[in-house]
Amino acid sequence: MSGLDLNFMNWEIFRSFVLNGLLFSLQLTVVATLGGIFFGTLLALMRLSGKSALVVPATIYVNGMRSVPLVMVILWFFLLVPLIIGRPVGAENSAYITFIAFEAAYFSEIMRAGIQSIPRGQVFAGQALGMSYGQNMRLVVLPQAFRNMLPVLLTQTIILFQDTSLVYAIGAYDLLKGFVTAGKIYGRPEEVYLLAAVCYFVICYALSWLVKRLQARIAIIR
Amino acid sequence: MTWDWQVFLNDDGSGRTYLEWFFEAWQWTLAVAGCSWLISVVVGAVIGTLRTLPDSPILVRLANAWVELFRNIPILVQVFIWYFVVPRAFPYFQQVPGFLLVVFALGFFTSARIAEQVRAGIQALPRGQRYAGMAMGFSTAQTYRYVLLPMAFRIIMPPLTSESMNLLKNSSVAFAVSIPELTMYAMQVQEETSRGIEVYLLATAAYAVSAFAVNRVFAFIERRIQVPGFIATGQAAGGH
Numbered sequence: 001m002s003g004l005d006l007n008f009m010n011w012e013i014f015r016s017f018v019l020n021g022l023l024f025s026l027q028l029t030v031v032a033t034l035g036g037i038f039f040g041t042l043l044a045l046m047r048l049s050g051k052s053a054l055v056v057p058a059t060i061y062v063n064g065m066r067s068v069p070l071v072m073v074i075l076w077f078f079l080l081v082p083l084i085i086g087r088p089v090g091a092e093n094s095a096y097i098t099f100i101a102f103e104a105a106y107f108s109e110i111m112r113a114g115i116q117s118i119p120r121g122q123v124f125a126g127q128a129l130g131m132s133y134g135q136n137m138r139l140v141v142l143p144q145a146f147r148n149m150l151p152v153l154l155t156q157t158i159i160l161f162q163d164t165s166l167v168y169a170i171g172a173y174d175l176l177k178g179f180v181t182a183g184k185i186y187g188r189p190e191e192v193y194l195l196a197a198v199c200y201f202v203i204c205y206a207l208s209w210l211v212k213r214l215q216a217r218i219a220i221i222r
Numbered sequence: 223m224t225w226d227w228q229v230f231l232n233d234d235g236s237g238r239t240y241l242e243w244f245f246e247a248w249q250w251t252l253a254v255a256g257c258s259w260l261i262s263v264v265v266g267a268v269i270g271t272l273r274t275l276p277d278s279p280i281l282v283r284l285a286n287a288w289v290e291l292f293r294n295i296p297i298l299v300q301v302f303i304w305y306f307v308v309p310r311a312f313p314y315f316q317q318v319p320g321f322l323l324v325v326f327a328l329g330f331f332t333s334a335r336i337a338e339q340v341r342a343g344i345q346a347l348p349r350g351q352r353y354a355g356m357a358m359g360f361s362t363a364q365t366y367r368y369v370l371l372p373m374a375f376r377i378i379m380p381p382l383t384s385e386s387m388n389l390l391k392n393s394s395v396a397f398a399v400s401i402p403e404l405t406m407y408a409m410q411v412q413e414e415t416s417r418g419i420e421v422y423l424l425a426t427a428a429y430a431v432s433a434f435a436v437n438r439v440f441a442f443i444e445r446r447i448q449v450p451g452f453i454a455t456g457q458a459a460g461g462h
Binding site for chain 2: 004064076163166189191196201
């Protein structure tokens with residue numbers, strides 16, 4: 001390794017340049033996960049409803065989102081959202097909207113698989129107790145679907161966290177941008193990419209280790 | 223707002239129209255994705271096989287480490303490392319064109335995911351398959367070559383299909399190091415012409431068409447290599 005100096009980074013630099021970016025990346029991940037699961041579940045219910053007025057639009061939305069690169073979706077929303085609401089929204093807010101809309105498509109596929117994994121008898125049991133469709137879904141089917149799909153949902157969240165780095169395309173200040181900015185100011189433009197890689201690796205590796213533990217526990221209980 | 227599709231017939235200032243530029247960009251996307259695909263399948267098959275070797279704990283560990291390393295770092299960061307850090311750390315790479323560096327980044331990133339699928343595919347086979355190979359007097363290499371890998375690859379065709387489509391979509395990160403592919407094209411032409419919606423629509427359509435074509439090609443291959451009597455199933459949820 002010739003001439004790479006990783007020692008310039010210290011807590012002071014980390015706190016003033018990287019920490020804000022890290023917080024934004026984490027916030028974006030949490031908001032997009034929760035929002036994505038909420039809207040994804042709605043999309044999954046639409047696709048499983050059997051009414052073509054609901055099935056067709058949901059299917060088009062999900063397949064459309066899934067066939068386009070995330071970077072293009074980020075660019076699309078950055079272009080369209082200000083046009084629709086009539087004023088600039090900023091890269092960060094645009095990123096929130098984009099990631100919720102984009103991840104909803106992926107989470108909906110996971111939730112659809114989860115709902116379909118519930119034995120039909122569970123639905124019949126709910127109906128036999130006189131539950132409405134809403135009650136049946138809320139009290140019987142969805143809790144079990146969430147539980148079955150928890151490891152997959154969390155794995156998707158790790159991927160989502162990595163993908164937040166793509167807001168680079170619209171210049172939002174995330175973890176990667178924090179490192180890049182620090183690198184520019186302190187004259188270490190190449191080194192910071194290695195530091196960013198270490199940072200992402202530690203977070204993602206720790207999370208995936210947790211998911212593995214959780215998966216093992218759930219497997220025993222079931 | 224009104225459509226203005228004629229914008230694509232305008233000259234971009236270097237004697238070609240924006241439409242001609244678009245087709246060049248599309249070719250770049252396909253070239254980046256195609257070359258990375260070759261690397262990712264070859265490396266992924268090797269690493270995935272190593273992870274299932276009996277009696278070679280060190281190789282298994284190394285292969286597992288490979289997967290964890292390339293899977294837990296965002297693709298964009300990996301592209302930057304190949305493009306900026308590797309040539310500085312290893313001067314030999316300064317002669318390697320940027321296109322190849324991006325291909326390495328995408329290829330190795332995807333190889334980790336394909337290795338995971340190959341491993342799952344091999345482990346999904348009944349244990350008896352391996353024993354059958356041993357009983358025939360095959361060496362380990364022959365057992366893999368003639369017994370395990372041919373079936374494993376058939377099993378993983380569905381997830382391999384979606385991973386290949388993911389690779390095509392992920393090739394869009396090449397914009398970050400100025401490879402003149404579709405996303406770069408979209409960003410640049412949007413700026414030059416201010417016809418963002420038309421430009422993005424065209425680029426998005428090119429991605430969707432390409433992804434669909436990949437899907438159809440794989441479905442065709444999957445049908446052609448099907449072994450009668452075996453129902454190969456795989457799962458494909460999440461990802462990108």
